Amino acid sequence: MDKVVASAREAVADVPDGASLAVGGFGLSGVPDVLIQALYERGTTGLRVVSNNCGAMDSGLAVLLAAGRIARVTGSYIGGNKEFARQYLGGELELELIPQGTLAERLRAGGAGIPAFYTPAGVGTLVADGGLPWRYDGAGGVAVASPPKEVREFDGAEYVLERGIRTDFALVRAARGDRHGNLVFAKSARNFNPLAAMAGRVTVAEVERLVEPGEIEPDAVHLPGVFVQRVVALTAEQAADKRIERRTVRS
Structure with a gap:
């Protein structure tokens, strides 16, 4: 039952070239940056990614995108990612752009064993x-x-x-997780993470705080461990590394 893996590198070691990935996050919130960086360092390429957006600024999936490691994206938002737009318009990658709510339901349906819906x-x-x-x-x-x-x-x-969408792997980030894979997400960082986790055949979760089984109240669990196969505990430094896309202050 102990699903903890020693490192992010070990957790993604069997992700092959051309694999399909469901990736949690929205903008800079709740993005599994450590797992994505481990995939980048491993050199995995030809990835088919399902995610709301393909990274923001120079973080998250943008790291893989800039390195030419992504072949196809299923998502709902290009946003201000100029490199994403350049590769798409230049014919370097394929993009299936779909309504955001439809993307959420396609992931949830795939994880729930529902092949299609109207x-x-x-x-x-x-x-x-x-x-x-x-x-x-x-x-x-x-x-x-x-x-x-x-x-x-x-x-x-x-x-x-x-x-419905099913992928070979899923990468997600949670605020807390126990050794059985039960996860809790923090506020808006929940976003697409539970849905992406459900859609993956092998789901890897990086957690900001690892706790022992039983420390998370059953009613507080946002995603049951049945959907999670591997857990990676982040260091304090990794857990605290949260960027802000736009700062707005009073004049």
């Missing part, structure tokens, strides 16, 4: 009709476009069929 989000747009550019050809043309999706009517309204 949602009204995207009906009447290219999300349902197909034709969204997934990959450009580097000369301004579209090399790969999204296919049309099934649309059905329920009680007089139309809904589009979306597939």
Whole structure:
């Protein structure tokens, strides 16, 4: 039952080139930076990433992106990541851009064993009709476009069929975790982390504070350990390393 792994490097040692990864985080909040850095140092490439965004500033998934290690992204936000936009528009990587709520539900559905579901989000747009550019050809043309999706009517309204997402691995970050893999997330850092963890066949969690089994009250558990296969305890320095994307102060 003890799922603690000695180091982040050991925890991701079996992630092969071309693996699919569900990665938690939103902007700079709740991002498994230590595990991502371990993947970067290992040299893993050709990754197919499922995450809300692909890193912010020069941290998180942006580290792998800048090194050319990511082949495909399924996400909902490019944001101010200019390198992400450059690679996408230049045909260097493939991007499946989907509504944020749909991404969340696709991850949750995959983790819950639900192969597909219907949602009204995207009906009447290219999300349902197909034709969204997934990959450009580097000369301004579209090399790969999204296919049309099934649309059905329920009680007089139309809904589009979306597939649940399962990935080879998942990388997440939690505020607390015990040796059995039960996790607690801090406030907004919960974001996509529980959903990404559910979607991974092998889920690795970096925890800011490792506790013994029983120290987390059952009602306080945000993600049960059944969804987590490996736990990496961060050092105090790693746990405290939390960047701020934009500082706003009173004049």
